[in-house]
Amino acid sequence: MIDLVKNLASVNRRTKASVIRELLKMTSRPGMISFAGGMPDPDCFPNAELAEIFSDILKHNSKSALQYGSTEGTAELKGEILKYLQREEGITAKPENILVTTASQQALDLVSKAFIDPADPVIVEVPSYLGALQVFASYGAKMYGIPCDDDGMRTDLLEKQLAHLKKEEEHYKFIYSVTDFQNPAGVTLSEERRRKFVSMAKKYKALIIEDLPYRQVRFEGKNAPTLYKLDSDGNVISLFTFSKTMVPGFRLGYILAHEDIIARLGILKQTTDLCTGAFQQLVAAEFMRRGMLNKHIAKVCKVYKSKRDVMLAALKKYMPEGVEWTSPQGGLFLWVRLPANMDADTMFPRALDNKVAYVIGSAFHHDGSGKNTMRLNFSYPTHEQIEEGIHRLADVIKKEMCAATRSCL
Amino acid sequence: MIDLVKNLASVNRRTKASVIRELLKMTSRPGMISFAGGMPDPDCFPNAELAEIFSDILKHNSKSALQYGSTEGTAELKGEILKYLQREEGITAKPENILVTTASQQALDLVSKAFIDPADPVIVEVPSYLGALQVFASYGAKMYGIPCDDDGMRTDLLEKQLAHLKKEEEHYKFIYSVTDFQNPAGVTLSEERRRKFVSMAKKYKALIIEDLPYRQVRFEGKNAPTLYKLDSDGNVISLFTFSKTMVPGFRLGYILAHEDIIARLGILKQTTDLCTGAFQQLVAAEFMRRGMLNKHIAKVCKVYKSKRDVMLAALKKYMPEGVEWTSPQGGLFLWVRLPANMDADTMFPRALDNKVAYVIGSAFHHDGSGKNTMRLNFSYPTHEQIEEGIHRLADVIKKEMCAATRSCL
Known part of the structure; x- marks a missing residue:
C-alpha cells in the first residue's frame, strides 16, 4: 500500500480517536454496570x-x-x-x-x-x-x-x-x-x-x-x-x-x-x-x-427524574466524605468531583475490575486537566443497576483513598 | 450582526453553491419537463x-x-x-x-x-x-x-x-x-x-x-x-x-x-x-x-432500460444533424454533445422558456469548459415526458443553430 501517513491531510492528523469510544469498548464486559454512555433509555422509545x-x-x-x-x-x-x-x-x-x-x-x-x-x-x-x-x-x-x-x-x-x-x-x-x-x-x-x-x-x-x-x-x-x-x-x-x-x-x-x-x-x-x-x-x-x-418528553422526564433521584440517594448513602457531585434539574448526567489529590484516570481500570464504569472527567477538559472528576450517566441503567453500581464505585473510591493516604492499612 | 465574511473559514470561502441546485429551483415551474435532476423513479419505490x-x-x-x-x-x-x-x-x-x-x-x-x-x-x-x-x-x-x-x-x-x-x-x-x-x-x-x-x-x-x-x-x-x-x-x-x-x-x-x-x-x-x-x-x-x-434492482433496471430506449429513440427522431449522444448500458444519465460552436449555458434560459430543462455540461468540468455539452436524466420522467421533452429540446437546439449560422432566416 502507499504511504498512508504521508498522504493524510492535516485535519486528519489532528483528529484523535475518542477516549470515550475506546473506553466504551471495555464497558461491554459481562456483569458490568456502566454509567459511561450517554444513551436514552430504550424502554421509553415510542414504538x-x-x-x-x-x-x-x-x-x-x-x-x-x-x-x-x-x-x-x-x-x-x-x-x-x-x-x-x-x-x-x-x-x-x-x-x-x-x-x-x-x-x-x-x-x-x-x-x-x-x-x-x-x-x-x-x-x-x-x-x-x-x-x-x-x-x-x-x-x-x-x-x-x-x-x-x-x-x-x-x-x-x-x-x-x-x-x-x-x-x-x-x-x-x-x-x-x-x-x-x-x-x-x-x-x-x-x-x-x-x-x-x-x-x-x-x-x-x-x-x-x-x-x-x-x-x-x-x-x-x-x-x-x-x-x-x-x-x-x-x-x-x-x-x-x-x-x-x-x-x-x-x-x-x-x-x-x-x-x-x-x-x-x-x-x-x-x-x-x-x-x-x-x-x-x-x-x-x-x-x-x-x-x-410533548407527551413523549413528559414520559422521558418522569423516568429520568426517578433515575436521577435513585442516583443522588445512592451517592449520599455510599460515597465517602470528600466526594462531591452536582444535582441536575434535567438532562442525562451528573458530575462527580473527587478530592483534588485523586486521579479518576488511573482509577479507571480498578473500577472496571469492580465491574463499574464511568467516563474520566479529563476527557471533557480541552487542556487535559480535571483528573479528579468523572461523568455519570443515569438515563440508561435501571434503578437496581444505579444503586448497585454506585455502591461498587464508592468501594473503589474508598480503597483508592486508603491507598493514597495509607490511613486504613 | 458581526462581520460574517471576516469570520468565515477558508474552506467556507472556497465552497460555492451548486449550479445544479440553483438551476433545479427554476425547473419546478408548471408544465416544465425536467431532465435536470438525478432522482430515481418514485413509482419503483419498494413500499x-x-x-x-x-x-x-x-x-x-x-x-x-x-x-x-x-x-x-x-x-x-x-x-x-x-x-x-x-x-x-x-x-x-x-x-x-x-x-x-x-x-x-x-x-x-x-x-x-x-x-x-x-x-x-x-x-x-x-x-x-x-x-x-x-x-x-x-x-x-x-x-x-x-x-x-x-x-x-x-x-x-x-x-x-x-x-x-x-x-x-x-x-x-x-x-x-x-x-x-x-x-x-x-x-x-x-x-x-x-x-x-x-x-x-x-x-x-x-x-x-x-x-x-x-x-x-x-x-x-x-x-x-x-x-x-x-x-x-x-x-x-x-x-x-x-x-x-x-x-x-x-x-x-x-x-x-x-x-x-x-x-x-x-x-x-x-x-x-x-x-x-x-x-x-x-x-x-x-x-x-x-x-x-436483487429483486428491486431487477425491477429498476427494467423500468430504466425502457426509459433509456424511449430517450434514445426520441433523440434519433428529433435531434438535428451535428448533435451527438452516448448510449449508456445502465445508470440514470446520458450525455449530449452539441456542435463545438454552440453554448448550452447561454441556451439554458431559452430551453426553460420552451419548458424543458437539462444540466449544463460545463458544471461537470473542473475547469468550466464543456460549454457545448449537457446531461440528460432518463430515470425520473415518464415515457410521454421523455418523448415530448426531447422534442422541445430539439426545437430549441435547432433555433439556436439557425441563429448561430444565420442559415435559416
Whole structure:
C-alpha cells in the first residue's frame, strides 16, 4: 500500500480517536454496570407511535419520504419546528432561519467547517462536551477554557478572556456553551449570566454556539430564556436535536440562526451529505404534528427524574466524605468531583475490575486537566443497576483513598 | 450582526453553491419537463417490502434500531454487505474493510477531509461528477483533468499526467473515477483500462477513489471487475450507495477499503455525525437478507432500460444533424454533445422558456469548459415526458443553430 501517513491531510492528523469510544469498548464486559454512555433509555422509545406514523407515511407520502429531499430540510418538518419554537420558546422565526441536520454532531461539524481555520481562537467551557472539543480540535482551533460553577459558565471570567483576546488583537471565532443541564457537568446557565453573555457577545463581536440537546428534558423548575431569544443582533447559533426527545436512531436535529448564517451552512451541508433523510424528517414532523413529542418528553422526564433521584440517594448513602457531585434539574448526567489529590484516570481500570464504569472527567477538559472528576450517566441503567453500581464505585473510591493516604492499612 | 465574511473559514470561502441546485429551483415551474435532476423513479419505490420490514423491526428489534449505533456501522448491515460483495463481486472482505456512511456524498466528504490539504493535486475525469468536484474544491484541491471517451477515462493520458506530476515532484493525493455508467457522461471504463489504471496506481503510488453509485443498475451486458477487485495493493477506496438500489430517502451507503484507511475514516466520521442512523441500517440489512435488493434492482433496471430506449429513440427522431449522444448500458444519465460552436449555458434560459430543462455540461468540468455539452436524466420522467421533452429540446437546439449560422432566416 502507499504511504498512508504521508498522504493524510492535516485535519486528519489532528483528529484523535475518542477516549470515550475506546473506553466504551471495555464497558461491554459481562456483569458490568456502566454509567459511561450517554444513551436514552430504550424502554421509553415510542414504538407504538412510530409504527402508526411509518404506516401512514408509506400509505400517503412515500414518494417524498423515500426520495432525495432539499438540503435545508423538508417544508413539513420546518413548519412544525417553527410552531414549536413559537409555542415553547417564544421565538418567532422563518423557514430561512432553520437548517435540518444529521443530528447535532453534524451541526457542530458544519459550524466548525464554516468558521474555524487552523489556530483560530475558540472559547469553550471547562468542562465541555467531548464531541465538540474533538471537532474543534480537528479543524485546528486554539481553545481557551472558561470554568463553570453551579450556575454554568463564569461570565465574569469570560469577559476577562474576551477583553484579553481583544487586546491581543486575536480574532476569536465563537464561544461554545451547552447552556442547559450541561454535558458533562449537569449545570445550567443562570438567567442573569445569559443576559450578560449575550451583551458581551455583542460588545466583543463574538458569535455564540448555543448547544441545546437536553433543554427539553427538564424534570423540575423552569427554563431560562435561550440565548437566541435574548439576542437581538443575529449573533447566536442554536443547535437542537431529536436524539433525546424522540429517538437517536434517526440522526436528526436542526440549527436555528440568522438567515445569512443558515445560507452559508446550507451550502456546506450540500457538499457534506446533500441532505438529511426525508423519511426521518417526515416521521419527526408527524410526531410533532400529532402532539406526540410533548407527551413523549413528559414520559422521558418522569423516568429520568426517578433515575436521577435513585442516583443522588445512592451517592449520599455510599460515597465517602470528600466526594462531591452536582444535582441536575434535567438532562442525562451528573458530575462527580473527587478530592483534588485523586486521579479518576488511573482509577479507571480498578473500577472496571469492580465491574463499574464511568467516563474520566479529563476527557471533557480541552487542556487535559480535571483528573479528579468523572461523568455519570443515569438515563440508561435501571434503578437496581444505579444503586448497585454506585455502591461498587464508592468501594473503589474508598480503597483508592486508603491507598493514597495509607490511613486504613 | 458581526462581520460574517471576516469570520468565515477558508474552506467556507472556497465552497460555492451548486449550479445544479440553483438551476433545479427554476425547473419546478408548471408544465416544465425536467431532465435536470438525478432522482430515481418514485413509482419503483419498494413500499410494500419496506412496510413489512418497518413493522418487523419495531416489533423485534426497536431497542437497537432506534438507539445510537457504532460509528463504523451495525454488524447486521456489514454482514449482509460482505455476503453481497462476495456473491456479486467476488470480493472477500472483513468487517474492518467497511465503513457505513450517510450515503456517498458523506463518503466523498470523508475521503476529502482525510487526504486533501489546500493545493494538493487530485486527478478527476473530464467530465466528472459535480458533487465530487464541489467537495474537492471546498478542501482546496488543485484539480487535474483526464478526458473520457466511450471507454471511460483515457488511461494513456492518465499515465502522462502521473509521469508529469512525478517529475514535478508533486505529491498527488488520489485519482477519482465513476467507473460504471458515469455521472454525467454515462460511459463505462473498459476492462483493459481498469487493469492499466490499477497497475499505474501501484507504479505511481496513487490512491484511487472508485465511485460506484450506478454499477448495479446495468440493463444489458456484463460488469467488468471493480478496481478494488483488480488491485492487490490496498490502493483502492470504493464508494457504494443504496440511493439507486433501494431508496435515496434513508441516506445510506458504505466505503470498502483497506482496514487502515477505514480506521482513519471512521475517526473522522465520528466527529462528523457520530454514526449513521441504526434504523435505516437495519432496514437495509433486512432488505438484503430477505432477497429484496436483487429483486428491486431487477425491477429498476427494467423500468430504466425502457426509459433509456424511449430517450434514445426520441433523440434519433428529433435531434438535428451535428448533435451527438452516448448510449449508456445502465445508470440514470446520458450525455449530449452539441456542435463545438454552440453554448448550452447561454441556451439554458431559452430551453426553460420552451419548458424543458437539462444540466449544463460545463458544471461537470473542473475547469468550466464543456460549454457545448449537457446531461440528460432518463430515470425520473415518464415515457410521454421523455418523448415530448426531447422534442422541445430539439426545437430549441435547432433555433439556436439557425441563429448561430444565420442559415435559416
